[in-house]
Structures are given as structure tokens and as C-alpha cells.
Amino acid sequence: MTFNSITPSPKTNIDPHGLIIGQGDFQYRVNSHWGRLDAEQYPIENCHGLDIDSKGNIYMISDHGSNNIIVYNPDGKLIDIWGGQFPGGHAIKIINENGEDFIYLVDCGWIVDRHWDGISRDNKMLAAHSGFIAKLTIDGRLLFTIGHPQVVDAYQTSQPFRPTDIAIAKNGDLYITDGYGSDFVLQYDRQGRYIRHWGGHDNANPHLNLANTHGIGIDYLNDTPQLIISSRADNALKRYSLDGQFLSSIETPGAYIGGPIFHGQHYFAPVCWSHIEGNNADDSGFISVFDKHDNVVANLGGEAPIYIEGQLQTMTTTWNVFNHCHGLCIDDDGNIYLGQWNANQSYPFKLEKI
Numbered sequence: 001m002t003f004n005s006i007t008p009s010p011k012t013n014i015d016p017h018g019l020i021i022g023q024g025d026f027q028y029r030v031n032s033h034w035g036r037l038d039a040e041q042y043p044i045e046n047c048h049g050l051d052i053d054s055k056g057n058i059y060m061i062s063d064h065g066s067n068n069i070i071v072y073n074p075d076g077k078l079i080d081i082w083g084g085q086f087p088g089g090h091a092i093k094i095i096n097e098n099g100e101d102f103i104y105l106v107d108c109g110w111i112v113d114r115h116w117d118g119i120s121r122d123n124k125m126l127a128a129h130s131g132f133i134a135k136l137t138i139d140g141r142l143l144f145t146i147g148h149p150q151v152v153d154a155y156q157t158s159q160p161f162r163p164t165d166i167a168i169a170k171n172g173d174l175y176i177t178d179g180y181g182s183d184f185v186l187q188y189d190r191q192g193r194y195i196r197h198w199g200g201h202d203n204a205n206p207h208l209n210l211a212n213t214h215g216i217g218i219d220y221l222n223d224t225p226q227l228i229i230s231s232r233a234d235n236a237l238k239r240y241s242l243d244g245q246f247l248s249s250i251e252t253p254g255a256y257i258g259g260p261i262f263h264g265q266h267y268f269a270p271v272c273w274s275h276i277e278g279n280n281a282d283d284s285g286f287i288s289v290f291d292k293h294d295n296v297v298a299n300l301g302g303e304a305p306i307y308i309e310g311q312l313q314t315m316t317t318t319w320n321v322f323n324h325c326h327g328l329c330i331d332d333d334g335n336i337y338l339g340q341w342n343a344n345q346s347y348p349f350k351l352e353k354i
Helices: none
Strands: 020-023 026-031 047-052 058-062 069-072 078-082 089-097 100-107 110-112 126-128 132-137 142-146 165-168 174-177 184-188 194-199 216-219 226-231 236-240 246-251 255-257 261-263 266-276 286-291 296-300 325-330 336-340 349-353
Touching (some): 026 296, 100 165, 174 216, 174 226, 226 246, 255 286
Parallel strands (some): 047 089, 047 325
Antiparallel strands (some): 047 058, 089 100, 100 132, 132 142, 174 184, 184 194, 216 226, 236 246, 255 266, 266 325
């Protein structure tokens, strides 16, 4: 949403159904029909984040004014659809507390302008509001919200708050990326009480700055848990301690990359655009797979990663699979459920592990 995608797509209405993508141990068959519904009965705008509950059901969040949450069983059968109170629906995380599932939902604040003519596809169709975080029961009952950080004196009134993602630590602490607002990461405790924030744009040390900090995840693959946070406009992920100390950057040249989703000894990150001919190009998304040492071992729907003298070379797409990869979740068998932004109101894809 923050960028203007200006390069025309080289593909037109290609359905990648049945295509095998990926490299090495990470190869998948694209099932583009898995989550497809009757668009007249169950319309969506963008398919944003996804997650899986303790029963194996898949929850997708959409920014449609009527259908925010769509729930599928593993076979792609519709179980439930609800919610119109989250018009900027952007990310969803499901956690289990003492045997009960709960939803954390992120509304980024970008919603369809009520004065929009319904036709034009420029920025006039969207209106920028303040976003918020909501905690809900698994069936959608609201428990509490977290709003603009000015209410806890963390922001000035003039600083926009349009959050994009959330990660929940084992102790219940909440880490929120303000990727469409002021580019800070905010930490709260499990009761929604503010602890600290960091990032933004104005640090003397540029490593501390974040630019379009779109996604976040907690890495438990090594001895000490760490945060991995996307700085999407920088084509990079950044590592931080759980108390916000900068540790290192993971460069992803050519890839406007989102936050990590962990599975086994690897993590997966959606790429919304490739940087091609000086622009973030339309319909050029893919998924990068990293090992625990932050090396890219595969690009799903993209060209195989190449390292020269230890340096990752520019990554891009093969132009024949995805539009803009935005959110994903992974089941116990390693299958990926993928949501896309600006993809002709398409429903989630399933990437079936081979």
C-alpha cells in the first residue's frame, strides 16, 4: 500500500494451477482452486494474513467491508465467514492460552474511501484512518483493543499509527509493527500495557531505522529468542533482541520482503514485489525460504537464490506464478496457504509440499 507499483505485468490472467515451483527440498504444487468461493456470495478485496487454529482450520483476513474473516477446513471447504468491523484488516495471529484459542487481529487503518467512485484504481479509493489491534475469542467476540500510542504518551498526536503485523512471545508480550504509519515497533505486555518502542526514521545510526516495517516474527531456532522484523522498503530483514536492541541485518536484494513465518528449522517470508528496472514491479511476488543461519535456500515462484563469495545476489521472480505475496501460514505437513494483495480479488492458494 505504501508504494506505487508502476511496471506493467508481463502476464495476463495466467492460472498457475498445478504448476510445480521451488528448488531443492522446497518444491510445491500450486493449488489455485483450494480456497475459491462464489465471489458474488462471498466477495473479498485483498487476501491479507492467514493463520491456523489448534483444530487445523485456516483463518484468512480480508479488508472487504463485509467479510473480514473467512475460515476454511484443511480441504478448502468454507466453515465460517464473519466480521465487517475491521475494514483495514491486514494481519491475523492465533495463539492458544491454557487450551483455548484466541485471535489477534491487526487493522492497518487503510480503508475504502466512502466517496470513491467505485471505478478508479488510484490512491483516491483509499482513506487513511488510524489503525488498531484487537484481541478476540476464536468465534469473534471482542476482548480488548490497542489504539493509537498517543494515549500512552509513546507517540505525538501528529504521528500516524497504521499497524501491519503482530508477534506474540511465549510470556504473552505483544510486538507490533507500525509499517504503514510511523515505522516503529511497539512492545506491550499480555494485558495490552505499553512497555517500549523503537525504530522509526530519524536515528543517527541508519541500522536502527525501519522503512515500511511490514511484518514481524519471533525466532526460537537458536539459543536466544530474537525478533526478525521486515524493513521492506530497504529490501531487508533486521534482527533485534526481545527488548529492542539491534543485532544484525539480513539483506534481501531485489525483494520487498515481509515478515517471517517459522516452520521446522526454516522460516518463510512473502515478497510483495521484485525490484525490476528501477521499480517495484507489478505482479512480481514470490516466497523466500531461509535456514536458521539466515541463508536463502529457495525462492518459491522466483529464481533460485545465488550467492557469490558469500553475498546474496539480486532476487527476482520468474513472472509466471504470483501477483503480490502478502501473508502465509504453514500446516504440520509443510503445506503453505498463501494470501495475495492486489490480485484480482483472488482467494487463498494452497502450495502442496512435494
